[in-house]
Amino acid sequence: MKIATFNINGIKARAQALLDWLDEAAPDVALLQEIKSVDEAFPREVFEDRGYNVETHGQKGFNGVAILSKLPLEDVTRGLPGDDGDDQARWIEATVTGSRALRVCGLYLPNGNPAPGPKYDYKLAWMERLHARAEALLAEEMPALMAGDYNVIPQPEDAAHPEKWADDALFRPETRAAWRRIVNLGFTEAFRARVQGPGHYSFWDYQAGAWRRNDGIRIDHFLLTPQAADLMTGCGIDAEVRGREKPSDHVPVWVELDA
């Protein structure tokens, strides 16, 4: 089973580019972030026509996550637990069953800039809630994953110019410590389990020719529970998508599981 995550930066502007990539990459499941659409306006029919089931958790203008799946999506839940007052659409989960059941969680972690400040406080609080959900997921002892735009640069080698990010909410020590606390619960970071070294990125800013200069960062990640990590047969980043017409500023990241 191939599962991908892709921050598409607006479904209306990206529907055709997304369809083109789905046709080539043929993921069984695609976790989408920044759909920037309410549920009623999501163009679900064009994906259903390709054989995908569609579940969305949108809001007006910003954020928004969705799941496309060739397999049925069961037990769908929306919103990260832990704060009933949080109305930002950043979390969706569902169960897909191939040869065995897999729980997939799609997330759009807050950017947090400028830091310090209230937006950064919200990011760190959100990561605390993610930690709690991660613990509960592990306790279920079933194959499960949490994937999406984490807005976290885990290590200096995950940025072309880490010095530029020193004070940024994506790279500050508190951000990276919160990330490590989650990973160290027992998750496998899929990409780094298979690929070492610098030069692997998932985001290039639209500004200042970042793609042309390969000034990227790796902020889109898969965390696998032990039961899911045991099933992993591959992981990759479709970086070439960034060079196409009307690209998102992110590219797809995917894993292959024997599930």
Added chain:
DNA sequence: ATGGTCGTGGGACGA
């Protein structure tokens, strides 16, 4: 050092 670019919705604001 500065400013640079997108998407949404039809304003600013978020990234």
